[in-house]
Amino acid sequence: MGRRQRLISTSILRAIFHTSSKADVDKPPTLFARILAFFSVFSIALSRYRQELFKKLRNETWQIDEDDYTESFRSPSRGKRTDLVAVGDLGYSGSTFFTTPNSKYLLKSLPRKFEQSFFRQRLLDHYVEHMELNPTSLLVRITDLLYSPVPTLGAFIGTAPSHHIVMENVMYGKSSCTKASQKKWETYDLKPNDYFYPERDIAGGRLAPESVKERLIDEFPDKVRVTVDEKEELIDQLLRDTKILQDSNAVDYSLFLVRYPASLSSGQGNKIPLPPGRQSGWRHGLVSRDKKWIYRAVLLDFFWAKDSLQATALTGLVNSWNFLTWGKENGPMSITTSADEYRSRFLKMVDTIVEVQDSAGQPAGEVRSPPPEASSDAS
Structure with missing residues (x-):
């Protein structure tokens, strides 16, 4: 230090x-x-x-x-x-x-x-x-x-x-593992990736170095495989959580997803300690349907207000860029969109990456699409 x-x-x-x-x-x-x-x-x-x-x-x-x-x-x-x-x-x-x-x-x-x-x-x-x-x-x-x-x-x-x-610290327990096992922990800071990110999108992405662009947005290369009830629990809770963020005009928050091999918590002497406090499934760890992974998830970074001076200024910059590129629509950014639009895209992103099975044991589609007009009433 x-x-x-x-x-x-x-x-x-x-x-x-x-x-x-x-x-x-x-x-x-x-x-x-x-x-x-x-x-x-x-x-x-x-x-x-x-x-x-x-x-x-x-x-x-x-x-x-x-x-x-x-x-x-x-x-x-x-x-x-x-x-x-x-x-x-x-x-x-x-x-x-x-x-x-x-x-x-x-x-x-x-x-x-x-x-x-x-x-x-x-x-x-x-x-x-x-x-x-x-x-x-x-x-x-x-x-x-x-x-x-x-x-x-x-x-x-x-x-x-x-x-x-x-x-x-939703990563609590990682430090108790061996160095080899710590490398098996994976983290993803997930936001809707279909917004306009100038560092990534302008001039073929040459506005910023790769080291900066790598931290802009994560993509989860797999599916979160849980039961129907566990997905319903996640979506229902996020509907309630994002409602207060929408009401406060907050945007650009993310789902912080952690997964580590279930084998790290199995066997004698391999108990991964749980984060302190009142327990909840998604916070303390859910086992995937195939028993390969344990998932943890929390909602992070909800400090950016749509009506802040910075967001207003960036909205103007995006509009100016669109004008200079002869009407090419590159907006909005995740930090300049409306709170209800961001919430809708965020919930759809979560719904897309979490996979459940149908009655025949095959991967099913959406458990429920959370349209903005319906989800805005959840509390």
Whole structure:
């Protein structure tokens, strides 16, 4: 871990292990504290945003033991320095990622201001209400939101993120496997691939290098083979989950699909540990019909609002490109389409990749096509 990552890790851990009282929350920082904090470049002071709300989600809604949650951030070796584990840049947005030492939780920075404000101001209350009513929701479980309560130079110049989310790690259990077995785990960040992606589509895809285009969008080269009931459970839950995203005008979210060989969980001593908290089939693992794979799935990256300034600007750019290419229609992008259109295409994508059998044991078609007008009423 480099010096920058170590300092960011230290800032995060200080916030996790410091429980603010209500008096601390209500008391504004002094002028001197603000000035001192502003000149922080890497090690910026972070606080837990609405910590009682997230604690209630963890303990009551998701049934995560609080002591176990806190201990996840400590080193398992006594006397050893506690640090988060840096896992590099896993996304296209420039976010930094860490895992807790026991790999139960993943930490992701939110470097873009419009993502931070959208989640805090528009989505969070709806997210909490939805989770309380749907504790097995497949929206990724966000267990903490850390933020810088005052402006800092580090956040302004981009050397240290001012916001981090702590969320469940659906890959939990991979690190307990041998190195050879870890290579058998597969992950797919799935979005509808029929949108316009300028980095991929303009000028034969020469707008960006291959290393960038490879992270734009994943394609699942197989089918998810489950029972009719398991597919119905997935579609029904995603209908409910995407409804609150549509209502909040969110687009560009993805289905994060994990699969690993079922043989890794069979036999003596090969038990893959389950992610913590209240169990649900698709989150903790479903065995494929042919007994070859175990699938896990959650819904990720729901921080982009269709009506954000960035989305509006990009819509204008796409329209300008179409005009300059004499009316060739290359839009919309996944981040500029309407929320209801994105939801419809997203659900159809999921319906397409999940395969069930008919009564004769042959692969069947769609279990149910979720038209926008029908799915918009699901709650």
